[in-house]
Amino acid sequence: MFELLKTDASSKARVGRLTSPHGTVDTPVFMSVGTQGSVKALDPRELRELGAQIILGNTYHLNIRPGLEILRAAGGLHTFINWPGPILTDSGGFQVFSLATIRKIQAHGVEFRSHLDGSLLFLGPKEAMGIQRELGSDIAMVFDDCPPHTSTPRELRAAVERTMRWARECREQPRGPEQMVFGIVQGGTNAEAREECAKALVTLEFDGYAIGGVSVGEPEPEMMRAVELTEPFLPASQPRYAMGLGTPAQLVELVARGVDMFDCVLPTRVARNGTAFTRKGSISIKAGAYKSDFRPIEESCDCFACRHFSRAYLRHLLNVGEILGLRMLSVHNTRMFIRVMEEAREAILQDRFAEYRREFAASYVPTRKVLLARAAEAER
């Protein structure tokens, strides 16, 4: 189902093609996040125009609202949300451990209270795979235990063991027709834990492998390390997915580390606060500097927002609270993430990825937070 088309000579970057029941996906790929059955503020036509190949849905959220009964009656998630392309569903593990109030971690799953109305729910390997089967996603994720960045070694150990055990249970569950299942490697920045978890999962022969336990509040260097500690133990013939990451500059660096698939809420989340991603880093369109700036967000961008509207107009819309403002920033940011992946694919295929990577990093100014973390790392 995954075809590795080319591997870069200068790095671990790869170009591949993933075949799913709802179409093929060229990798490296950025997947837009549609947690509750909608990529925030965007419609399916806009997503297609932006070059979106595959989007995400979330088991935890969709199971609470609208609930499985309605999704089943609709004929699955694709039909319900009217997205004809591939869908990957997260298992809900991350959400149970980050959003819900956990009542009891049991052998075969977690008893927890809904973050919405406090109702008592249970999610484990069997339930998560069953829901994803009914959702009809093209790629289902195993139910894992995603420990926070601040976990003790003992907690991390327990999470890794639970993750490996639950992965086996997920593997044994029935799946939908042609549905792929990806394993998730945990282990924080502990080399032994990452290796052990990755190897255990690979023996289970999943269709792809995700690197989890990143995007949990850790500084950038630790995130890179977690990926570097995991990747060598993943088979080159299968797709690798880094969960919940990152900025455009981080995505390019992760491609260089051999990652094929990404998802992140950043493009649409920061859009709602008036932040736009550009080749030079992120900028706040609300800033006074743009009040009479009649250029598009980015001159070289081919998105609907950049083809139709100026920074001055978008700034006005954001400042008066007009929905069109955050819509257009969501369009632009999503296009930026997708386009960077398109460019990376082209660069790898044309043997100039090292140059692309260098130039991208040279022009992209990271946020202060990222820079401080890098400086701290350099002093270690």
Place this chain on the structure above:
Amino acid sequence: MFELLKTDASSKARVGRLTSPHGTVDTPVFMSVGTQGSVKALDPRELRELGAQIILGNTYHLNIRPGLEILRAAGGLHTFINWPGPILTDSGGFQVFSLATIRKIQAHGVEFRSHLDGSLLFLGPKEAMGIQRELGSDIAMVFDDCPPHTSTPRELRAAVERTMRWARECREQPRGPEQMVFGIVQGGTNAEAREECAKALVTLEFDGYAIGGVSVGEPEPEMMRAVELTEPFLPASQPRYAMGLGTPAQLVELVARGVDMFDCVLPTRVARNGTAFTRKGSISIKAGAYKSDFRPIEESCDCFACRHFSRAYLRHLLNVGEILGLRMLSVHNTRMFIRVMEEAREAILQDRFAEYRREFAASYVPTRKVLLARAAEAER
């Protein structure tokens, strides 16, 4: 600039064509409201697809944010918001009298405090026309005194006199190239005041005439009466515009009373609360009745929302607070209003408006509030 193409035999309904610098407008027409430079939640492409011919902007709001300096630098409102079609701008009179804290009504305008930051501003005939000239709208409205529904006869009288005097002052102001200027008739439901105000304005030879002082909290029968008391004194050769109205059923009735142009925030405002307009009246898509209803909002509707999404999905989106939900209801409701006007035009041209009007009223169930007002009127 206005061509009267046909008048209905059964009513005062008319079909006409208005020629403006940015294109022609077929009447009767529904104009979408873009108060702050954006028809709420919609983009210009969507508006075109919905059949929008002309949209509104608001002098009061645009003058406060982004301010005239930025709009001037942008090259006017059309360029700033990227709407290539006709624009009508309201004068700000209604907003000064309804939103702002008035400090002093003077001979040549009103000194008031911005509803936004309390800053002291002044708007009168000269200022309102000057701003609209710079905005470059195709149709500018005179600066009027719009008294509330609860005004005393004395207050109403003062408002009418001020409106007539200010209309004359507006008429004397320079206008933009080919810019049309419409007068606004006030007078509440007082027959003499409406007649006097209408006649005074007609002598000033405006390009069209608006019926103001409606949509100010009055029950439906009083609104209809205000229009009926004004229309006979307006020249048949000029377009008539009823400001701020109404529901689809009211629009059809107002077309029958000789009105050519409408604007209303209802389609997009109620969309944000989850209300959809249908041929049978308005419905709350959030209602539990729709949770497994996989039909579109309206089977016969040709809008993007009805072609792509079910009530069940839209209900889910609205209930979880996804922007796509209110976006799609804004699309549907706006299309409904525009399509009703398209149908009315066709019906008038084909000599079957009486039938269309009867059938529309028979199937459309008004809100409880409207029904109660009609019942009270019947008992008078």
